[in-house]
Amino acid sequence: MATRRNVLLHKLWICFITFLYFSTESLSQTDNYIVHMDLSVMPKIFAGQHQWYLSTLASVSDVAGIGTASVATFTASSKLLYSYTHVVNGFSASLTPSELEALKKSPGYISSIKDLPVKHDTTHSPKYLGLTPQSPVWKASNYGDGIVIGLVDTGAWPESESYNDHGMPEIPATWRGECEAGAQFTSSLCNKKLIGARFFNKGLIAKQPNVTISMNSTRDTDGHGTHTSSTAAGNYVEGASYFGYSKGTASGVAPRAHVAMYKALWDEGSSATDIIAAIDQAISDGVDVLSISLGKDGLPLNEDPIALATFAAMEKNIFVSTSAGNEGPIHATLHNGIPWVLTVAAGTLDREFDAVLTLGNGISIAGSSFYLGSSSFSEVPIVFMDGCHIAREMIKIGPKIVVCQGAFDSNDLSDQIENVSSANVTAGVFITNFTDTEGFISNGFPVVIVSLKDGKTIIDYIKNSNSPQASAEFRKTNLGIKPAPRVTSFSSRGPSASCPLVMKPDIMAPGSLILAAWPQNIAVGLNKSQPLFSNFNILSGTSMACPHAAGVAALLRKAHPDWSPAAIRSAMVTTADTTDNSMEPIKDIGFGNRIYPASPLDMGAGQVNPNNALDPGLIYDVNSTDYVRLLCATNFTEKQIQVITGSSSTDCSNPSNDLNYPSFIAYFNEKNSPSNLTILREFHRTVTNVGEGICSYTASVTPMSGLKVNVMPDKLAFKTKYEKLSYKLTIEGPALLDEKVTFGFLVWADSGGKYVVRSPIVATSLSPELSRKK
Numbered sequence: 001m002a003t004r005r006n007v008l009l010h011k012l013w014i015c016f017i018t019f020l021y022f023s024t025e026s027l028s029q030t031d032n033y034i035v036h037m038d039l040s041v042m043p044k045i046f047a048g049q050h051q052w053y054l055s056t057l058a059s060v061s062d063v064a065g066i067g068t069a070s071v072a073t074f075t076a077s078s079k080l081l082y083s084y085t086h087v088v089n090g091f092s093a094s095l096t097p098s099e100l101e102a103l104k105k106s107p108g109y110i111s112s113i114k115d116l117p118v119k120h121d122t123t124h125s126p127k128y129l130g131l132t133p134q135s136p137v138w139k140a141s142n143y144g145d146g147i148v149i150g151l152v153d154t155g156a157w158p159e160s161e162s163y164n165d166h167g168m169p170e171i172p173a174t175w176r177g178e179c180e181a182g183a184q185f186t187s188s189l190c191n192k193k194l195i196g197a198r199f200f201n202k203g204l205i206a207k208q209p210n211v212t213i214s215m216n217s218t219r220d221t222d223g224h225g226t227h228t229s230s231t232a233a234g235n236y237v238e239g240a241s242y243f244g245y246s247k248g249t250a251s252g253v254a255p256r257a258h259v260a261m262y263k264a265l266w267d268e269g270s271s272a273t274d275i276i277a278a279i280d281q282a283i284s285d286g287v288d289v290l291s292i293s294l295g296k297d298g299l300p301l302n303e304d305p306i307a308l309a310t311f312a313a314m315e316k317n318i319f320v321s322t323s324a325g326n327e328g329p330i331h332a333t334l335h336n337g338i339p340w341v342l343t344v345a346a347g348t349l350d351r352e353f354d355a356v357l358t359l360g361n362g363i364s365i366a367g368s369s370f371y372l373g374s375s376s377f378s379e380v381p382i383v384f385m386d387g388c389h390i391a392r393e394m395i396k397i398g399p400k401i402v403v404c405q406g407a408f409d410s411n412d413l414s415d416q417i418e419n420v421s422s423a424n425v426t427a428g429v430f431i432t433n434f435t436d437t438e439g440f441i442s443n444g445f446p447v448v449i450v451s452l453k454d455g456k457t458i459i460d461y462i463k464n465s466n467s468p469q470a471s472a473e474f475r476k477t478n479l480g481i482k483p484a485p486r487v488t489s490f491s492s493r494g495p496s497a498s499c500p501l502v503m504k505p506d507i508m509a510p511g512s513l514i515l516a517a518w519p520q521n522i523a524v525g526l527n528k529s530q531p532l533f534s535n536f537n538i539l540s541g542t543s544m545a546c547p548h549a550a551g552v553a554a555l556l557r558k559a560h561p562d563w564s565p566a567a568i569r570s571a572m573v574t575t576a577d578t579t580d581n582s583m584e585p586i587k588d589i590g591f592g593n594r595i596y597p598a599s600p601l602d603m604g605a606g607q608v609n610p611n612n613a614l615d616p617g618l619i620y621d622v623n624s625t626d627y628v629r630l631l632c633a634t635n636f637t638e639k640q641i642q643v644i645t646g647s648s649s650t651d652c653s654n655p656s657n658d659l660n661y662p663s664f665i666a667y668f669n670e671k672n673s674p675s676n677l678t679i680l681r682e683f684h685r686t687v688t689n690v691g692e693g694i695c696s697y698t699a700s701v702t703p704m705s706g707l708k709v710n711v712m713p714d715k716l717a718f719k720t721k722y723e724k725l726s727y728k729l730t731i732e733g734p735a736l737l738d739e740k741v742t743f744g745f746l747v748w749a750d751s752g753g754k755y756v757v758r759s760p761i762v763a764t765s766l767s768p769e770l771s772r773k774k
């Protein structure tokens, strides 16, 4: 029956195309819209919402008045991109302006947003979280055994060794996902590691009707999705390395968790309608954790596809990890500052890629380098060129190592490197006190960056030698680098402009020079002009930090199946490390390696510590009602809130701008106020005892200059496990704070000395505002 119908439809389709041929103007003006509908007014005659949406589209179609009813119905089904089930009450469709206007007058129409492209969060292409076989969290969670991590990304390269299913548990009986066949992808390519593979591109194709999809399947032709998914849950691969850098056994954070890939980012572009459809499907399929290393800057919550789609995920108890973005180090640049997800900043590892220079006098000096060409060269003449600015002189040097100094910031350094690398010399040694050098060392030209002190040794040698020369060895990996972690400069900073009431980012995870799986047929770099291929690649970005946190969430989900997503987030936040491996406060690389400690607007509560998060003592729980109360306290209309929550009614009888969040942000930003005016900011929190039954906690607050912080009561005595107790925190300060950002920490410590439950407190004079960016 279906087949016959298709033949009929096919004929109608031809008519339709003929018709369109004469109305290319309206076709060229079509755009994709995500349309929210009020399900409560759906007429009873419809079997379900899908039929209702089709009928609504048929009635507004531009061809409705011209063709027969079946033409209109067929046109409607070609206009409808997706009927959403969980994440949105509504659908997405490709509409002309007049169709959109007609739709706005249809019964049940609430609102619509125009489609947007969304980008993944990797910057430059160039285990350290305490996870060892002995670590409590791997033991308690059995390495994330049986948890399903879904990723919305560029796809998966199923042949990667990181997706081998050796030692993997059976696919969960509750799993409803699929391994969809497509171009160069059969359903037999999935296994007990990669258990789901689906792809979404209807929205992209509707927006670019002439586009050719080069790989119409879940197969990854970019590499990003293979990298992020293996970071979260890759299986063990022995002998992994990147041309000798970072050698060892590779594994994801939750090596026994399953991976489900939802490809919605394409080489040809992306569409929010596809991303929402991917998340909708992941919810239907039954993922436990979602890792979303993408986002869109400058959107209010009610227009942000990630915010809309993840509210339903949270309601279904799915933990969502997202990337903060790579627009740092300027404040209020982060995206995904959404109250019901985890927002992850990127930090450095304690690992450095080096070259070792050995001078003619035998002295060896290490400097950062990430050169992929020859692994060494010996006894090359070395010359000192000071500023390396005169391109004419540089060209005449020939096959020598050139030493440059005087670069104090990224512009100087990139000028020097450009001059030297275009001069056909053997190698360049750059002396600088600038330490945010990650973006300069990933290079097809041998760049070695050394400190001022080592630089002086090199210059002294050159000046005192008749025929100075040096040898170099590349591809050295140094572990145990101090200090680490540090906040990367690219990691986007809080506060969240889309929801300033909630302190973001939440946490930091490794996102700098991360080694993970890579498609073998996608070049990772060039050696001279020859493409280089590898099964692993080293990438940086909050895209790389997000799946680390998703992996940790998978371990916690397994160890504590009864915890809500907010409880898991709370455990990660309140147990994060605030000190680095020198036992100093974590630093921010920020603008040229500031010596100041990183603030919570840079790193959230600190570096995620999976073993501590397993047993946090207390948790700050939040449920969907609490998020709605928060939305009610902002300036969203009830309809806008319904768009976010996907609910057909909103109870705003009890608004609250005070979410039970494990961190605090207070604004002292009232400009034009009398200078002696002080204001009081008040926060109420409720903690649940998930540690020992009987226990008591005492509060302490680190001093914050110019502010009075008070906790009432400052003792909490629990009699039973799961008991909830409340307290109030107040911050009194000037109406307009002098400092942009002042911060401290509230610590609840138990009398047994076992638990330290730490919450960051930020006081700021900033007024984050949404600035829309492409």
Ligand SMILES: *[C@@H]1O[C@H](CO)[C@@H](O)[C@H](O)[C@H]1NC(C)=O
Residues within 6 Å of the ligand: 209, 210
């Ligand atoms: C799509 O292709 C048609 C036919 O080749 C052409 O007329 C039209 O301009 C193209 N549209 C775009 C947006 O490139």
Ligand SMILES: *[C@@H]1O[C@H](CO)[C@@H](O)[C@H](O)[C@H]1NC(C)=O
Residues within 6 Å of the ligand: 181, 182, 205, 213, 216
């Ligand atoms: C991509 O594959 C799907 C499913 O196999 C198919 O329905 C669709 O028409 C294909 N799209 C393109 C552009 O080839």
Ligand SMILES: *[C@@H]1O[C@H](CO)[C@@H](O)[C@H](O)[C@H]1NC(C)=O
Residues within 6 Å of the ligand: 243, 372, 373, 374, 375, 527, 528, 532
């Ligand atoms: C790059 O090419 C050189 C020869 O020109 C070779 O010695 C070196 O091993 C190559 N590097 C890689 C990573 O293949």
Ligand SMILES: *[C@@H]1O[C@H](CO)[C@@H](O)[C@H](O)[C@H]1NC(C)=O
Residues within 6 Å of the ligand: 388, 389, 390, 391, 415, 416, 418, 419, 422
């Ligand atoms: C070399 O340095 C000079 C002076 O800083 C600069 O003007 C020029 O653009 C540089 N050339 C290259 C190729 O970077």
Ligand SMILES: *[C@@H]1O[C@H](CO)[C@@H](O)[C@H](O)[C@H]1NC(C)=O
Residues within 6 Å of the ligand: 398, 399, 424
């Ligand atoms: C670069 O230097 C090598 C020898 O060091 C020489 O053979 C080659 O021709 C030079 N290339 C250019 C573009 O000057």
Ligand SMILES: *[C@@H]1O[C@H](CO)[C@@H](O)[C@H](O)[C@H]1NC(C)=O
Residues within 6 Å of the ligand: 408, 433, 434, 592, 593, 594
């Ligand atoms: C680097 O040295 C220059 C010149 O001495 C100085 O102005 C600058 O502040 C230094 N930068 C850092 C990050 O130490």
Ligand SMILES: *[C@@H]1O[C@H](CO)[C@@H](O)[C@H](O)[C@H]1NC(C)=O
Residues within 6 Å of the ligand: 623, 624, 625, 626
């Ligand atoms: C959320 O928690 C509050 C108490 O904090 C409770 O009153 C409310 O019923 C809960 N809502 C849901 C949906 O569980």
Ligand SMILES: *[C@@H]1O[C@H](CO)[C@@H](O)[C@H](O)[C@H]1NC(C)=O
Residues within 6 Å of the ligand: 634, 635
């Ligand atoms: C809500 O709107 C009022 C009046 O327009 C404004 O004063 C207030 O700052 C707004 N609040 C937020 C959270 O945007």
Ligand SMILES: *[C@@H]1O[C@H](CO)[C@@H](O)[C@H](O)[C@H]1NC(C)=O
Residues within 6 Å of the ligand: 674, 676, 677
């Ligand atoms: C603040 O300053 C104004 C003007 O200097 C003064 O009239 C007022 O009494 C002061 N208020 C307080 C609370 O000190």
